[in-house]
Amino acid sequence: MRMLAWNVLTLKKRVVQRLLRKHKCEMVVLLETKLEEITDRMVSRIWHTDNFAYVFSPSVGKAGGILLVWEKGRFDVTAMTSANRFFVVEGNWVNENWFCCVMGVYAPCFFEEQCRLWEEIGAIISAKSMPWYVCGDFNMITNIEEHGGGSSFS
Structure with missing residues (x-):
């Protein structure tokens, strides 16, 4: 399986297209697309075959946007x-007969919002006993005390 995760900041279609074709990726997670909508036509312009499926989490204003594209028949x-701010796709890599979950995350910048997001994500992860591939822009806060926190969560 050939997977790629890339924080593209804005979706540079030609650069993405060249990279995916060169490496014949079977799955890609594009982070920070800054797009509120994705269409089949947009995805077909970057993907290297006509045999694809995708899931998308839109940007929140001008922040975020996550796109996962995979090769049908391989996954x-x-x-x-x-x-809002994440997706989870559960599936099987057909040739390897390997089940996993793929998650794309775009975390908010504010501590309280991050706590709520990770509680929601934690509940999903704890309900699945299989390997995970998690990628994202986590917008980590370096000094929790400055943001009214101080307690940890898991």
Whole structure:
């Protein structure tokens, strides 16, 4: 399986297209697309074959936007969840017969919002006993005390 995760800041279609074609990626997570909408046509312009599927979490204003594209027939999806700021796709890598979950995350910048997001994500992760591939822009806060925190969460 050939997977790629890339924080693109804005979706540079030609650069992404060249990279995906060169490496014949079977799955890609594009982070920080800054797009509120994605269409089949937009994805077909960057993906290297016509045999693809995708899930998208839109940007929140001008922040975020996550796109996951995969090669149909290589990764069979068994369940999918898309929410504000993240998505989870559960499936099987067909040739390897390897089940996993793929998650894309774009975390908010504020501590309280991050806590709520990670509590929601934690509940999803703890409900699945399989390998995870998690990628994202986590917008980590370096000094929790400055943001009214101080307690830890798991």
